[in-house]
Structures are given as structure tokens and as C-alpha cells.
Amino acid sequence: MTTNLGLPVGTTLDRFIKTNQDGFPFASGELSQLLRDIALAGKILNREINQAGLGNILGDFGETNVQGENQQKLDVVADIRFTRALKNGGEVCAIISEEKEEIIHLNPNSKYLVAIDPLDGSSNIDANVSIGTIFSIYRRKSKLGTRATEEDMLQPGNAQIAAGYLLYGSSTMLVYTTGDKVNGFTYEPSLGEFFLSHRNMCIPENGKIFSINEGYYYEYDDNIRNYIEQCKQRKFSARYIGSLVGDFHRNLLKGGIYLYPSTNANPQGKLRLLYECNALAFIAEQAGGLATDGRQRIMDIQPESFHQRTPLFIGSPKMVEEVGEVFKQQLSGRVHS
Ligand code: P6P
Numbered sequence: 001m002t003t004n005l006g007l008p009v010g011t012t013l014d015r016f017i018k019t020n021q022d023g024f025p026f027a028s029g030e031l032s033q034l035l036r037d038i039a040l041a042g043k044i045l046n047r048e049i050n051q052a053g054l055g056n057i058l059g060d061f062g063e064t065n066v067q068g069e070n071q072q073k074l075d076v077v078a079d080i081r082f083t084r085a086l087k088n089g090g091e092v093c094a095i096i097s098e099e100k101e102e103i104i105h106l107n108p109n110s111k112y113l114v115a116i117d118p119l120d121g122s123s124n125i126d127a128n129v130s131i132g133t134i135f136s137i138y139r140r141k142s143k144l145g146t147r148a149t150e151e152d153m154l155q156p157g158n159a160q161i162a163a164g165y166l167l168y169g170s171s172t173m174l175v176y177t178t179g180d181k182v183n184g185f186t187y188e189p190s191l192g193e194f195f196l197s198h199r200n201m202c203i204p205e206n207g208k209i210f211s212i213n214e215g216y217y218y219e220y221d222d223n224i225r226n227y228i229e230q231c232k233q234r235k236f237s238a239r240y241i242g243s244l245v246g247d248f249h250r251n252l253l254k255g256g257i258y259l260y261p262s263t264n265a266n267p268q269g270k271l272r273l274l275y276e277c278n279a280l281a282f283i284a285e286q287a288g289g290l291a292t293d294g295r296q297r298i299m300d301i302q303p304e305s306f307h308q309r310t311p312l313f314i315g316s317p318k319m320v321e322e323v324g325e326v327f328k329q330q331l332s333g334r335v336h337s
Pocket residue numbers: 120121122123213242243244245247270271
């Protein structure tokens with residue numbers, strides 16, 4: 001049964017979530033409430049991002065996060081906002097966040113788990129470039145009433161029951177899937193509401209946009225350099241804003257591929273499997289796209305640690321398949337440098 005029920009553009013997020021829930025006879029409303037809690041935190045963070053330049057909360061917080069990255073003040077604010085919203089909402093048993101080393105335990109009586117990057121692309125904050133929040137939602141495997149276990153938090157992307165991102169750009173959007181297509185909602189701050197603006201988002205099968213940091217060109221494997229050269233020979237457009245959510249969202253709408261291969265500094269890739277790649281992979285596949293690490297589906301990867309990194313190739317299926325072919329040629333030794 002389609003749960004979109006052909007809801008018209010302009011439907012509020014609340015109405016859309018409620019109608020989706022009605023489409024699932026056994027839905028108890030907890031996931032619906034969880035999605036509302038995420039949207040609420042997104043509204044609050046949106047206001048703080050838009051006022052950042054005025055509120056003198058720009059610039060470094062003077063601390064470093066578990067990644068050893070310089071924490072921007074808004075990173076810290078974002079982590080607080082989402083953790084507080086999910087704690088107060090009561091629907092989440094535990095969180096894995098980019099900003100915290102260990103599991104954040106919340107309501108032991110809840111059945112849902114969240115993996116989240118509260119604010120991705122934070123190095124762009126002061127430059128006023130689009131930034132985003134990325135989240136995945138899982139069902140716990142351990143017993144209700146107990147603390148979440150490491151096994152709960154290390155489930156493969158295939159086990160996601162929902163995933164999405166918030167994009168704080170020229171307008172703020174929430175894009176998410178519960179496994180039944182992808183829908184996008186645009187925020188109207190004067191009304192404090194998200195409205196359905198992009199129904200059943202589908203990524204073009206092919207595209208002419210490639211998103212990769214060519215500053216690392218000489219660190220990439222020959223197969224990646226070959227692919228970059230092929231894109232240039234075909235006069236594709238290079239679009240890379242240093243903000244994964246922004247690059248992903250544009251490619252989802254227009255067709256394209258985002259590539260973050262292994263580099264000297266990040267031999268396993270830079271992006272995080274649990275709270276960046278799995279969520280976008282779920283969205284990409286639900287929109288008809290693909291997401292791999294060059295050799296396997298991102299969502300097939302069995303996580304070994306909370307903050308594990310992976311190479312990421314994600315976007316239009318034909319383009320991701322092409323990169324996969326280049327890897328296969330490398331494996332068979334057919335790639336010419
Ligand atoms: P680089 C931001 O730090 C991020 O995680 C993604 O949002 C972005 O696409 C990538 O890293 C940028 O990394 O190494 O190109 O600056």
C-alpha cells in the first residue's frame with residue numbers, strides 16, 4: 001500500500017507523517033513522534049544558523065571533537081539541540097553522534113536508535129555556505145527496558161528504518177525516507193512549518209555533474225584519476241562545495257555523482273559510515289540511485305566501530321556503476337594510468 005496517498009505539494013510535514021502512519025496499521029506513533037522531534041530540532045537550529053553572524057557565535061569553540069576536528073560553536077549548539085530534542089521526545093533509546101565518542105543513552109524503554117551528524121560541513125559555517133544535519137534511525141535488537149548495546153549501534157545500513165537530512169541553505173529543507181520513496185519538505189520560518197515541496201524525489205539515471213576535491217588529485221588511485229579525466233573529456237561540470245549535504249542534494253535533483261575516495265590523510269576515506277554515508281545511501285537508493293565504497297553497497301557494510309570511515313561514491317546509478325567498472329578494471333589490472 002502506498003503510504004504517500006498522493007498528498008499534494010503544500011501538505012504540512014505533520015499531516016504527511018500522520019497520513020503515513022495511518023498507512024501502517026500497526027504503527028504506534030513512536031516513529032512519527034521521533035521524526036517530529038528531529039524536525040523541531042532542525043527548526044531551532046535553523047534559527048541559530050541564520051542568526052550566527054549576528055549572535056557572535058561564529059568561529060571556533062576552542063575545543064576539538066572525537067574526530068580531533070576543531071569544533072565550531074554551531075557544531076556544539078547543533079549537538080546539544082538534537083540530543084535535547086530526542087531526549088525530551090522520549091522516543092530514542094540511544095544516539096551515536098559525530099560529536100561524542102561513546103553512545104549517548106536516553107530512554108531505555110524506547111525501541112529506536114539514532115545515528116546523527118548534527119552539523120555536517122561546519123568548516124563552511126563562517127563562509128555562509130549551505131550546511132546540513134544527517135540522521136539514520138534503527139530499531140534496537142536488545143530488550144526494551146535495558147541500555148542499548150554496542151551491537152544495537154553497529155547495525156548495517158540495510159537495517160535502517162528511516163533516514164534523512166536537513167539542508168540549511170537558501171531555504172531550509174528536510175528530506176527523508178521511511179523506505180517508501182523520498183520526500184522533501186521546505187521550511188517556512190514565518191509559519192514555523194515544513195511544507196511538502198518535493199514529492200517522490202527521483203535521481204536522474206545519469207548526469208553531467210561530478211563532485212570531488214581535485215586538490216587531492218595526486219593522492220587518488222589511478223582508477224579515480226582516470227574517471228576524473230573521463231568526466232573532463234565529456235565536458236561534465238565540476239561542482240564541489242565542501243559540504244556533503246549540499247553537494248548530495250544538488251546531485252539528487254539534477255543528476256550527478258559525489259566521490260570521496262581514499263586519500264593519504266584518510267586511507268579509509270574521510271566520511272563516516274554510521275551517521276553520514278548510510279543515511280544518504282538509503283535516500284539515494286530509495287530515489288533510484290546507488291551508493292558504494294567502490295566495491296560494495298554502502299548499506300551492506302557491517303560496521304566494526306562507531307566512527308568508522310568509508311570511501312563514498314553516491315548518486316546517479318549509471319555514474320556510480322561506471323566508477324564501479326573502473327574499480328573492477330583496476331582489480332583485473334586493465335586500468336591504464
Ligand atoms: P574535504 C565536511 O567536513 C565533509 O565531511 C563533507 O561535508 C564534505 O563533502 C567533505 O568533508 C569535504 O572534505 O577534504 O574535501 O575538505
